[in-house]
Amino acid sequence: MRTTGKVAIVTAVLAGAAVPMTTGAQAQAQAWYAYHGLSASQSVAKVKQLKDQGYRPITVNVSDGERYAAVWVKGGSSSEWGIWQGMSADGFQKRFDAGLKEGAQPTSISATGPAGSAVFAAVFEKKKGAFLAKAGLTPAGFAAANKEALAKGLALTSVDAYGTPGDIRYVGVWSANSGGAWYYTYGKSLKQHEAEVYAKKEKGFRPVKVSVAPDGTYAAVWRKDGVKSWAHYVDMSASGYQKRFDDLKAKGLAPVQVNAENGKYAAIWQ
Template sequence: MRTAGKITIVTSALAIAAVPMAAMAPAAGAQAAPAWYAYHGQTAEQSVKQVTRLKDQGYRPVTVNVSDGERYAAVWVKGGSSNNWGIWQGMSADGFQKRFDAAKKEGAQPTSVSATGPADSPVYTAIFEKKSGAYLSRSDLTPAAFAALNKQAEAKGLALTSVDAYGTPDDVRYVGVWSANTGGAWYYTYGKSIKQHEAEVYAKKDKGFRPVKVAVAPDGTYAAVWRKDGVKSWAHYVDMNASGYQKRFNALKNKGLAPVQVNAENGKYAAIWQ
């Protein structure tokens, strides 16, 4: 995987409601969440300004997304060393690989990777953190290659911790990061229609699984990572436009839920709160 580029961050509107996915109120007596900040729909220039401002204020990025001709979204939380992470944007495939190689020499790993655009000219954004432990990261994966790599990673004790879909409707590609599995049972799905994805939520919810990562593909399908982690207070929505995402964002903020992942492609948003 290759990385090289600028930094970008955004504060914009979130989207109109779509398919409600297992929205839950925060549990009574739950611990207060750390201070956080989220934005979306930002241009590259706006994103860079956001990164600079938030870093100076002691925030660090936990998830990042690029979509629709280089529009950026991200979630940041307060705390952590500013020397242990880096965020890059606007990278070509070659630039991303160079950033990946440089980070590896520095003892850093990708923790959130996103891409948009066709397979022959994608644009990447990524967060790298200095940390130890086994991991695997690949991009430009066809659906079949993505499935095969998940199988290999799971056999090595790794779990899918970052996923995004890009390319075109007739040529979907995936980029993923697999890290040491410290969170218990997990599985993944991909190529699911909205109805299929929604059915998966309700089918697995009673068994203790919830979506912890979600990605919107160029063909309108969804990829997701599901975990059985015991978290009771969470919400998940898909098929939102920008204003719908904002409305959902505002409503859940009032209920004490913070976004932990946001993903978009072709103007459609999906997000997870807890």
């Protein structure tokens, strides 16, 4: 197990920020809080604490026998939101159906475990606009869902891989495309994903979502959005992720997505 990731792109890093980040020279900066490796009960307690303090979740991940990771920001949205964890596939479907009736849609979905007994976690927000959400997708089904979304003018905004090494499944959310050109990859080995990072960077794209599959392959969403200050690391242990977290925090970068499976972490900062 490597403790640090091979892939890293950091450009124009802004200095002078710490947890929590506060507004100042960076007009868009927000106070934020991130955690990883929490048990189900610890996650429930942390959710209550952060909600009471005025934070809201922007990304959630469940992995490795129901261990939770997430990133929260303070304020920044008037939308009503909810976060659910420990759901079965049926439980997630019920939550999804209830959300539709409430005018809510998923913004971040994660799952872990075999397809027949997967555990789901998700963030829902009350908001308008077209979207598509699907779970239990085989690789071929995932490719077909992306083709369908593209035809509808939607972009992949949340992705996670679960299942077993011999039966990889994907869960994704496709939302109205408001961020310019995008592309997606999946089933990439570490070396292939690393090559994609550098090839895409040459064309002005950067990874904005990344997920680790049970077989060690990677799925990612790439965007050409002009953001200059960002970092991306994969193939990290929990301690390796913590070290990157601490190092990048000192440089003014906040995590915007964290994903894990089988003890391997991948994350994006900006």
